[in-house]
Amino acid sequence: MTWVLASTSPRRKELLTQAGFSFPGFSFELVAPDIDETQADGEKPLDFVERLAIEKAQTGLTLAKKFTHPRVLGSDTIVVIDGKVLGKPQDKADAMQMLMQLSGRTHQVMTAVALTDGSQTLSRTCVTEVTFCELTQAEITAYIDTGEPMDKAGSYGIQAIGGCFVERIDGSYSAVVGLPLVETRELLKLI
Numbered sequence: 024m025t026w027v028l029a030s031t032s033p034r035r036k037e038l039l040t041q042a043g044f045s046f047p048g049f050s051f052e053l054v055a056p057d058i059d060e061t062q063a064d065g066e067k068p069l070d071f072v073e074r075l076a077i078e079k080a081q082t083g084l085t086l087a088k089k090f091t092h093p094r095v096l097g098s099d100t101i102v103v104i105d106g107k108v109l110g111k112p113q114d115k116a117d118a119m120q121m122l123m124q125l126s127g128r129t130h131q132v133m134t135a136v137a138l139t140d141g142s143q144t145l146s147r148t149c150v151t152e153v154t155f156c157e158l159t160q161a162e163i164t165a166y167i168d169t170g171e172p173m174d175k176a177g178s179y180g181i182q183a184i185g186g187c188f189v190e191r192i193d194g195s196y197s198a199v200v201g202l203p204l205v206e207t208r209e210l211l212k213l214i
Contacts, residue, residue, distance in 0.1 A: 024093075025051075025092060030079070038201060039202060055086070058079060072134065079137070093140070102130055103132075110176055122188075125155045126155055130152075132151045134199070148206075153181070169184055
């Protein structure tokens with residue numbers, strides 16, 4: 024049996040290593056699934072993030088056929104404010120618009136994790152409330168100029184510079200980073 028992470032995210036890799044600490048000899052391989060991450064018309068954010076995690080795990084399983092009895096973990100994280108999903112910014116102006124929306128407000132970070140072995144697929148979703156402090160346009164511009172927001176859902180990373188804007192969270196910090204540790208450990212025990 025081989026554990027496989029269907030992601031090349033360094034954050035998810037680190038978190039999965041943490042989640043598997045108590046499993047004897049725990050290690051895993053990496054594959055890079057390429058799926059369409061477009062939200063379907065009328066698709067609710069919770070359904071969307073869960074679908075993406077499942078598709079990543081299932082696509083990862085196809086890529087992991089070279090491994091012995093692969094068990095593949097896929098995950099996805101979205102940022103939601105006012106019922107609208109904020110994806111990765113397309114450019115600096117898009118990042119500015121997103122961060123201005125988040126300024127001084129509470130939003131949800133939804134992270135889904137799915138695990139499949141080919142015969143069954145299980146998933147869990149974690150929703151965390153994140154509150155930003157008030158941000159000035161100058162602070163947002165300085166942050167965008169670091170380049171950090173450009174590959175992050177909602178245009179920020181809580182585990183780095185973007186954490187300076189987080190006034191409080193209610194829920195799972197690791198889920199906001201990209202992989203909910205408690206939910207991931209539960210799945211690892213089930214399949």
